[in-house]
Amino acid sequence: MKELKVQPIKDGTVIDHIPPGNALRVIHILGMEREIPDYVISIAMNVTGKRGKKDIVKIENRELDTKEVDKIALIAPNATINIIRNYEVVEKHRVKVPDEIVGIVKCSNPNCISNGREPVESRFIVKSREPLRIKCYYCEREPEDISSQII
Amino acid sequence: MNFKGRDVISIKDFSREEILHILEIAEKMLPIAEGKEKSDLLHGYIMASLFFEPSTRTRLSFEAAMKRLGGNVIGFARPGTTSLQKGETMADTIRTAECYCDVIVMRHPQEGSARLAADFAKVPIINGGDGAGHHPTQCLLDLFTIKREKGKIEGNSVALIGDLKYGRTVHSLAYALALFGVDMKFVSPPELQMPKEVVEECREMGVDIKIENSLDNIEDIDVLYVTRIQKERFPDPEEYSRVAGSYRIDKKLLENAKKDVTVMHPLPRVDEISPEIDSMSNAAYFRQTFNGIPVRMALLALVLGVVE
Numbered sequence: 001m002k003e004l005k006v007q008p009i010k011d012g013t014v015i016d017h018i019p020p021g022n023a024l025r026v027i028h029i030l031g032m033e034r035e036i037p038d039y040v041i042s043i044a045m046n047v048t049g050k051r052g053k054k055d056i057v058k059i060e061n062r063e064l065d066t067k068e069v070d071k072i073a074l075i076a077p078n079a080t081i082n083i084i085r086n087y088e089v090v091e092k093h094r095v096k097v098p099d100e101i102v103g104i105v106k107c108s109n110p111n112c113i114s115n116g117r118e119p120v121e122s123r124f125i126v127k128s129r130e131p132l133r134i135k136c137y138y139c140e141r142e143p144e145d146i147s148s149q150i151i
Numbered sequence: 152m153n154f155k156g157r158d159v160i161s162i163k164d165f166s167r168e169e170i171l172h173i174l175e176i177a178e179k180m181l182p183i184a185e186g187k188e189k190s191d192l193l194h195g196y197i198m199a200s201l202f203f204e205p206s207t208r209t210r211l212s213f214e215a216a217m218k219r220l221g222g223n224v225i226g227f228a229r230p231g232t233t234s235l236q237k238g239e240t241m242a243d244t245i246r247t248a249e250c251y252c253d254v255i256v257m258r259h260p261q262e263g264s265a266r267l268a269a270d271f272a273k274v275p276i277i278n279g280g281d282g283a284g285h286h287p288t289q290c291l292l293d294l295f296t297i298k299r300e301k302g303k304i305e306g307n308s309v310a311l312i313g314d315l316k317y318g319r320t321v322h323s324l325a326y327a328l329a330l331f332g333v334d335m336k337f338v339s340p341p342e343l344q345m346p347k348e349v350v351e352e353c354r355e356m357g358v359d360i361k362i363e364n365s366l367d368n369i370e371d372i373d374v375l376y377v378t379r380i381q382k383e384r385f386p387d388p389e390e391y392s393r394v395a396g397s398y399r400i401d402k403k404l405l406e407n408a409k410k411d412v413t414v415m416h417p418l419p420r421v422d423e424i425s426p427e428i429d430s431m432s433n434a435a436y437f438r439q440t441f442n443g444i445p446v447r448m449a450l451l452a453l454v455l456g457v458v459e
Contacts, residue, residue: 111283112261112263113241113261113266113267116241117240118242120242120267139261
């Protein structure tokens with residue numbers, strides 16, 4: 001009998017196909033470690049799937065909004081979002097890089113005004129999705145390694 | 152074309168037609184800029200001049216432009232005299248200053264500061280330089296100078312010379328000249344070359360770009376735009392002297408150039424243009440400095456909606 005390492009959830013959201021080792025960063029980007037959630041989050045890391053190793057995040061009793069989840073596309077461009085109701089997948093879609101990325105990536109230019117103590121969040125305009133290129137709204141610098149700049 | 156209330160952050164915020172319109176208004180401002188005609192066009196208006204970083208030409212010419220048009224100026228020339236010293240953010244300084252004025256001109260050492268200020272202020276923000284970022288009014292006065300010296304912008308061949316890596320004026324100018332279909336030569340030491348993305352952008356706009364390391368081939372150039380090579384870019388002072396010396400414009404070099412070649416420089420200069428050039432008709436750099444006044448007059452009048 002097939003053994004399930006992580007139990008299926010009755011209701012909620014499953015984020016699948018996260019690159020291995022990135023589940024905690026996904027949780028971080030979604031801001032879920034900042035608040036103490038009243039819902040259960042299970043994380044499976046380095047799971048063997050059909051297309052190789054991957055991480056999975058399951059959030060019980062909470063249906064994440066597409067826009068809310070799209071921001072994880074920066075580190076998990078192939079992730080899928082599954083909305084689960086009564087153990088059934090009722091919605092499934094791939095994440096899409098949003099047009100603007102706010103408060104997730106730090107500008108790589110140390111002299112950018114967004115890195116100072118001004119009351120603003122970092123803000124990037126997406127120039128292209130494939131390959132992913134983003135430009136700081138303030139100083140217009142393009143970070144070369146986006147993942148290393150995630151706050 | 153509506154300029155009223157608009158911010159002037161980057162030259163890229165303007166189309167070719169809009170740039171030409173600003174230059175047309177600047178042309179009309181010339182007699183007032185020269186002091187030959189008096190004007191009260193901006194009487195009753197107040198410009199805040201917020202210089203978080205030192206400046207000679209930009210600050211003085213903006214203030215002169217406002218006063219020549221009958222307006223008033225408030226502000227500071229160094230942040231040490233303001234609440235920034237007490238730890239106030241720039242955003243709060245901007246929100247305070249805008250209560251007292253109709254337009255803000257600012258210079259700040261950090262990139263993106265003008266864009267941030269524009270998001271907080273309801274009055275128009277004119278960027279007088281944000282770190283290594285943009286300096287759109289310098290770019291406009293450079294275009295105005297080329298137009299006045301040569302009769303038109305398009306059709307000229309321009310060489311940008313010196314520190315093309317860190318110089319904010321040359322990045323904006325290269326873009327603006329490409330917008331007018333001007334072919335360019337980028338002449339710099341290998342370590343101070345024009346950034347790849349600027350070169351690519353210009354080429355994508357359909358202009359011919361040549362990258363060179365010496366001033367050997369300037370015989371077909373109409374405008375030599377010279378910039379300062381800064382000492383601090385070179386850890387070895389001898390290396391600096393060697394490099395800086397090989398990009399110096401003097402009479403001998405101009406013998407190989409077109410007779411009517413125009414020599415421009417955003418100033419301040421150190422040794423990159425020999426003083427023996429100053430008296431030659433080719434030397435346009437002090438006329439270029441003057442051109443900052445009519446161009447800045449035009450911008451102030453346009454963003455305040457006093458002219459259309």
